[in-house]
Amino acid sequence: MSRFGLSERTAIEAGIYRRASFSQIAKEIGSTARSVSAEIRRNRTLSIAPKFNGKDCRFAAECTRQCVCGDFLCRQECVFCRKIDCRTLCPAYSPLSCMRIQSPPYVCNVCQLRRGCVCDRAYYVATQAHAVAMRRYSESRSKPQTHGDELAALDKLVTPLIKKTAVSFFCHNSGRFYCWLPSASSLDASLGRTSLR
Numbered sequence: 001m002s003r004f005g006l007s008e009r010t011a012i013e014a015g016i017y018r019r020a021s022f023s024q025i026a027k028e029i030g031s032t033a034r035s036v037s038a039e040i041r042r043n044r045t046l047s048i049a050p051k052f053n054g055k056d057c058r059f060a061a062e063c064t065r066q067c068v069c070g071d072f073l074c075r076q077e078c079v080f081c082r083k084i085d086c087r088t089l090c091p092a093y094s095p096l097s098c099m100r101i102q103s104p105p106y107v108c109n110v111c112q113l114r115r116g117c118v119c120d121r122a123y124y125v126a127t128q129a130h131a132v133a134m135r136r137y138s139e140s141r142s143k144p145q146t147h148g149d150e151l152a153a154l155d156k157l158v159t160p161l162i163k164k165t166a167v168s169f170f171c172h173n174s175g176r177f178y179c180w181l182p183s184a185s186s187l188d189a190s191l192g193r194t195s196l197r
Contacts, residue, residue, distance in 0.1 A: 004031075004039055004133070009126040012036060016109050016124055040106050043129035047121040049096050055079055057086050058094045058118055065090065096120055 004012070008029045015025035022033035029036075052060040063079045068089045078084060086093050098119035100111060107124045108114045114121065 003137075004029075004035075004130075006126065006130045009039070009043075009130050009133075012039060013109075013124055013126040013129075016040075016105055016107060019110055022104060037104065037106070039129070040124050043132045044107050044122045044124045045128050045132075047123065049118055049120050051096065053079055055086055056096045057090070057092075058096050059092060060086075063092075065092070 008031070011029050012025055015028065020028075022036045026033045026036045055063075057063070057079075060079050063077065065078045066076070067074060068078045068086070069081075069084045074081070078086060078090065087095070096119050098108075098117065098121070101108065101120075101122045105124075106122060108117070108121045109123055111117070
């Protein structure tokens with residue numbers, strides 16, 4: 001995926017407000033529709049809707065259902081119950097997530113229903129998207145992303161392969177790993193194979 005600057009992100013935001021298609025936006029900024037789509041989904045700002053009593057059902061505030069779990073001796077409304085999960089038992093459960101942000105344009109910037117909407121929302125704001133992308137880019141280059149058990153598992157996988165194939169790895173003082181791969185003929189010789197050339 002191509003890296004976008006603030007000017008491209010501003011053009012993407014303007015295109016969303018114009019209700020332009022991803023291919024039209026991509027043509028304007030000299031990119032592909034797929035890159036524009038990925039940029040919007042990756043760097044949009046999510047706004048989580050408040051949840052009544054921690055329940056993420058759109059009907060939770062008005063819900064008066066009882067005995068959804070089958071316990072007919074219980075007189076408590078299910079929305080206040082901590083023993084059951086409405087998402088798995090209640091036939092009237094409707095999640096707060098809006099299906100409109102699962103398909104293009106993936107944001108609520110131009111949605112006509114956003115003023116009265118009680119669902120989770122997503123917005124694409126160029127300056128915020130740029131800040132998020134730059135932070136992610138900076139963090140990905142600042143330190144190794146593998147820690148603890150994951151690093152041990154990787155070491156357990158790679159070390160035998162290095163010993164077997166005579167691949168040389170060394171670490172530069174900046175923390176980057178470099179790799180030297182032998183030529184195909186020397187690799188075949190180290191594995192006891194004959195080349196088919």
